[in-house]
Amino acid sequence: MFYLWPEYLWALLAVPLLPVVYLWLLRRRGKPAVRFSSVAVVRAAHAGRQWRRHVPPALLLVACCGLLFAAARPVARVPLPWARSTIMLAMDVSLSMRVSDVKPTRLKAAQEAAKLFLSELPREVEVGLVTFAGSTQVVQRATHDRGALVTAIDAFQMQTGTAVGNAIVMSLSELFPDHGLDVGEMTYGNNQNYGGRGGAGNSGNGGNGNNRRSNARSLDDRVKPQPKQITPVAPGSYNSAAIILLSDGRRTTGVDTLEAAKMAADRGVRVYVVGLGTVDGESMSNGMPIYLRLDEPTLREVARMTGGEYHHAGTAEKLRSVYETLSSRVQVQSRETEITALIALGAALLAATAAALSMLWHRRIA
Incomplete structure (x- = not known):
């Protein structure tokens, strides 16, 4: 624990003076002169309730300590749900997912496990869904609507190919829309020839015109945002988002998987990977x-x-x-959080309790 304003802790040195002032006030207060036939009877009647007069001041003293402590703005590492957190589920829908070594099939098992995972997550966590095979699609933007996510999971369509790196990049583009990440640009580049005619052997004005056309750019290319230059951060340091990647194969197309992983690492985004199926491989009817x-x-x-x-x-x-384990991992993070409000709230409740007890027992706030 540390304090944002530690100089206010010096005010706690005045706390021991408060009991001294309280005792001085008690002695200074004059005793009412009342005649009784027997003083012993009065003492016996009030002996069991003497402690009550000290409870409200004691609670008020603790409340003052709490307020002085809160003034220093303490910060502690406490387990809290993520604030504005997002999880991107990237799921493999390649043709190999129809294999039945995981019953009933890999795809069906993955769908059921993903839906179970969604049911275990806190409602305040947003979830987005990316599918990948030869191509990659965002089938559901990050949302709190679990029903929409379940509908999207049930509607998976299998394709050929496996672009694992593209799935990571597409998930990052959803988490950081201002970073200008373009999966198509990274996969295919921007080497289109808009001239189409003419070459090195052409001469004269026609050749120069073709050259000018070949260097031209479309309007879409001119307005496309350039990738944002970022300063790499420590891997896993971005606590507001995570990617969960499920795959049963290896990359056959698209962005290099480790290049995409480095992009995630530079942004501090953790990637939790679930490998599904067999490591040794298994024959299919098409012999691949x-x-x-x-x-x-x-x-x-x-x-x-x-x-x-x-x-x-x-x-x-x-x-x-595995999905249940991941659910428990991504629900809570221990983070450095200012706890001033909690301490001040506790102090206010103690002060209110002291006032209420004083009114109840003594008919006055004292």
Whole structure:
């Protein structure tokens, strides 16, 4: 714990003076002169209630200590739900997901586990959904609407290819829309030739005109934002978002997986990776076992580079347990948080309690 305004802690030195002042006031207060036939009877009647007169001042003293302590603005590491947090689910929908080594199929098991994961997350956490195969799509922007997410998960369509790196970049573009990340530009570049005719052998004005056309750019290219230059931060230091990547294969197209992982690491975004299926590969009817082989070393490296974790899920039950584990990991973060308001609230409640007890027992606030 530390304090934003530690100089205010000096005010706590005045706290020991408050009990001294209280005792002085008690002695100074004159006793009412009342005649009784027996003083012993009066003492016996009030002996059991003498402690009550000291309870409200004691509570008020503790409240004053709390307010002075809060004035120093203490900051402590406390477990709190993420504020404005977003989780991007990136799920593989390549054709190998139809294999039934994970029952009933890899895709069905992944869909059910993802829906279970959503049900375990706090309602205040936004979730976005990205699917990837040969191409990558944002099928649901980050939202609190769990029903919309479940509908999108149930509507998955399988495709050929596996662009793992594109899935990471697409998730980052959703988390950082102002960074100018363009998956298409990173995959295919911008080397289109708008001239189409003429070459090195052309001469005269026609050749020069063709050259000018070949260097022209479309209006879309001119207004496209350039990628934002960022200052790399520590991997895993961005606590407002995370990416959960599920894949059963290896990259066959698109952005290099480790290049995409570095982009996530530079932005401090953790990537939690779930590897699904077999590591050794399995034959299909079309005889392409390479597309069924899980690229576990690369996926582990993605998790390591970004400060995330890697989990291998070889069965439907294991897949569900992995998602439950991830749910518990991303719900709460221990963060340095100013607790001034909590301490001040506690002090105010103590002061109100002291006033209420004084009115109840003594018919006055004293």
